[in-house]
Amino acid sequence: MTSEEIARLVALLRQTGTDLRDVEVKAAGGGLPKSIRDTLSAFSNDRGGTVILGLEEKAGFQPAAGFDAGRIRDALASACNDDLHPPVRGEIEMVPFEGALVVVAEIGELDPRFKPCYVAARGEYNGSFTRGGDGDRRLTDFEIHLLHTNRGQPDDDREPVPGATEADLDDTEIQFLLARVRQRQPRAFADLDRQQVLRRLNILTEDSAGVLRPSLGGLLTLGIYPQQFFPQLNATLVVYPGTSAQDIPVNGPRFLENRTFDGPIPVIVDEAVTAVLRNTSVRSFIDGSGRIDRYDYPAEVIREGVANALLHRDYSSYSRGTPVQITLYSDRLVIANPGGLFGAVTEDDLGREGVTSTRNPVLARLLQDARLPETGRMVCENRASGIPTMLRELRRTGSPLPEFHNRITRFKLLLPRHTLLDDETTTWIGGLGQQGLTTTQQLALAEMRLGRAVTNSTMRNLGLEAHRATSELADLVSRGIVVRVGERRHARYLIAPRAEQLALYAATNLSDTELIKEALRDGRELSRRDLEQRTGLSYMKVLRALKDLEIAGTVRPTAPARSPLRRYRLAP
Known part of the structure; x- marks a missing residue:
């Protein structure tokens, strides 16, 4: 990692005020921290990450006093090789930063055949870790069991x-x-x-x-x-009126629908898709062939999502008490199943034609010849075509790409409920003052504006070949509107922190709520996304601050919670 890349990464750390999920920072002024072994295990068992030693988080990620880069580099290399099983093969180097040297280690994800990686002195069941938030969490017995089964073929x-x-x-x-x-x-x-x-x-x-x-x-x-025989091997649907389970209208219902779908998998898929569509909006368009009804979520996408969750979930005795969970919020649809991705398939592989590895081969073989009750179509093709089909349908309707959240014990598909390039986003992109952006670059910027990191895989899912995806992302970086974090296969791209945002953090000690008030001080009505851009705060920080300000009567929304026209202004 170069000095320039470290500078951009530290700028993001200073903006957020804490470690990132895949970045761990330690001062290490008094020697190599013992806890770094937990982090090495966690990154190896998760999606990899970056360790930076020599920066003091409490001092705003400034170079740490008393840091001996050469000694710490050697100690870290020794820990990777001698203290972890299997040994961690990280790329460790000393990098100049703000007049000092820091030690940077890029830790890759361990091959699934060899997980879990654990601290040898503690043993497998006490020394295996994964990432949770911005810290390390010990793996549970169930998680270790799943990692073991991932080495072979479950039956x-x-x-x-x-x-x-x-x-x-x-x-x-x-x-x-x-x-x-x-x-x-x-x-x-x-x-x-x-x-x-x-x-x-x-x-x-x-x-x-x-x-x-x-x-x-x-x-x-x-x-x-x-x-x-298995009461919980089914699917559930909960429909909430707001953006979270706690977002309940005054005197309103806790949820709009709460259902359980029983029966064999073909019946569950049909009933679940019908129920989700019944609880979503439909818009009508007129084209040359007549009227077209378009749902918030294409039926084909919902069907593939539910079928995949039921097919690929974990069916071991550990999780037979857990159903597939479908949750519909006002702004997104979430489909979650027990058991993460199986085999050597990673999140970056999802969407590539022909990439597959199934935990349940008997079930996959049968569902390709079992029919759905309503349409008579087969439940699945068993050709690794489910997610590519989903991506093609979302691109066709101008919808955002799905988010895939893979953990050892759980896989989650998240589908946002809006058009990716809506008027507000298009105006925002225009305000960047960049000429000649391709459609896929604009879509990538729209994804980043939602707070979602874009990778080379994201661009491929938008329809680009790998070499073209790389060049278009590099062009956004060269324009100065996007920053790259991480190296090689761990690289991801985010909206560049604006200089005025970083200056605001550096020059003031304003709280999140005070930053929001300052952003609204000129009397303009701003959307949540506008506030994110003007303050540099994350999505969740803006959401929490707005809620506190609404309760205090300091800020007032201009439209109901579910309205796309919702803006915020200071109360008189």
């Missing part, structure tokens, strides 16, 4: 279900599936009788006593009522 969906029999399967759907597989693969299935096909497809399997039972995958695909 939870192949297990026989105790107490279940063939009578618990839907005969009509079995007949449809058998006819389909016999037609598609006659050499494998045409000459077999019903029970032989069911066994070959792992729909039926023998238990320890030799009795044929439906497998978990067979029951979830073709069962009449799988929840008789």
Whole structure:
């Protein structure tokens, strides 16, 4: 990492006032901190990160007194090699910064086959960490279990279900599936009788006593009522009126809908999609072919999101009490399932054609031949096409790209509810004074304006080839409107902190609420996004400050909470 890159990164740290999720800063004036081993473990088990030693956070990330860069570099290299198992292979270097030397280490994510990385002296179950917020958190037994299963191929969906029999399967759907597989693969299935096909497809399997039972995958695909045996292997939907569970109108309902979807996976997918669409807005457009109705979230995108969550979730005994959770807020749709990404697939891989690794191969095989009740379409293609299809549909409708949040125990898909290049965003981009921006560059800037870091993978998901994605991001950096944080595969791009924002932080000790009041002092009505840009505060800090100011009667909104016209002004 160069001195210039360190300077940009420290500018972001000073702007936020604390460490970032993937950046850990220590003064190390008295030697290498013991806690740095926890951080090395956490970065290795998470998505990697950057360690900076020699800066004092409490002093505004200034060079630390008494810091011996050479000694600390050697001590850090020794800790990476001797104190962690498996050893951490970080890139460690001394970099000049503001008249001093700091030690910077780029720590990559460990190959899933070798996780967890742990502090050797504490052992695997006491010395394995991950990142939580801007700190390190010890892994739970369940998280370590998932990392172990990620080294091989789980067979939870192949297990026989105790107490279940063939009578618990839907005969009509079995007949449809058998006819389909016999037609598609006659050499494998045409000459077999019903029970032989069911066994070959792992729909039926023998238990320890030799009795044929439906497998978990067979029951979830073709069962009449799988929840008789697994009450929580279903999906739930909660619809909130505001942007959070706590954002409740005065005398209003706590939530607008609260439902549970039972049955086999094809039924759950159909019912969940219908329920989500029923709770979203629809707009009509007229084009040459007639009227087009467009929902806030395309039906195809919702269907792929729910089907993926049910297919790829963890079905081990640890999480059979946890359903797939669908949550609809006024500004976003969230679909979450237990169990993070499986195998060698990473968040950056999502959206690439042909990239797949399934935790539940029996279930994936069956769902490609099981039909959805309403449309008769197959539940999934089992061709790694689900997320690419989702991205294409979102690009077609001008919607923002989804956010993927992957943790060891949980995977979350977040779909924002607005048009990415709305009038306000287009005006903001125009105000940057940059000529000749491509459409994808404008979309990337719109993503960054929402507080979302953009990566090379983001640009590829917007439809660019890898080399073109790199050049367009580099152009934004050279224009001075975007900064790059991190190196190589950990690089991400953010809106450049404006000089006046950094000066405001450096020259004053204003609180967040005082900064908001100063931004509104000229009498203009500003949106939340405007306030983020004018103050340099993060999304959550602006949200909290506005709430405090509203309660105090100092700031008044100009429109209801769910209105896209909502602005803020100082109270008279």
